[in-house]
Every structure is written in structure tokens, then in C-alpha cells.
Amino acid sequence: MDSENPTPFELAILQVFYDEYHALGFPSPDVVKVSARKNTGVGRYVSLVTNAKLTCDDNYLDMGGKFIEMEGVSNGLMAIISVVNSTLDELEIATYGNNSWNGDERCWKII
Secondary structure, three states: OOOEOOOHHHHHHHHHHHHHHHHHOOOOHHHOEEEEEEEOOOEEEEEEEOOOOOOOOOEEEEOOOOOEEEOOEEEEEEEEEEEEOOEEEEEEEEEOOOOOOOOOOOOEEEO
């Protein structure tokens, strides 16, 4: 898959991370591309592409206490981003509990 733009849902999540971690060099969502996407039935893995370098160790970044409410997903969703070699590697979106999610981006709200 060639790099493509994030979906509106993914952009909204990336904006939360930008707001939380821009001081570490987290890039604006408009410069992040997607090279692969895999829905798992309980979440989604999104491979990210950017030239931005973060000023933090390799780690997982979280949404800073926020979570995602989505129509049809009773306990909501969470998201983390892995940082590898000081750059964004992968966005992981996952349900809480044993709920399923087919990857459809229904009405959502990040709270």
C-alpha cells in the first residue's frame, strides 16, 4: 500500500496526541501518512509514516487520560502510539473489555 492520508477518525486521534506531546516534537496530523492498516476485530493497527523526530526515548504514548466513545462499542476505545528510533511507528486503537469493533468509523467522541 502506498502512503495515504489518515481517515477522519485517525486524524482526530492524532490531534489528541499532537495536543498532548507537541513539546516532544510530535508532528501535526497533517504531515502524518499511513502505510498500512489492519483491523483485528477488537481494534486496528495503523502503520504511520512521518519524517518528524521526537525528543523522547522509544516508548508508547497514550492519550493522556482521554478515551473514545463510539456508537456501538459499549465500553469505548483507547489508543496508543509506539515510538521507535525517535519516530512514530504505529497507532493502535483497541476496545476495552471483550467488545468487538469491525473497524467502521461510526459516530465517535473523544473525551
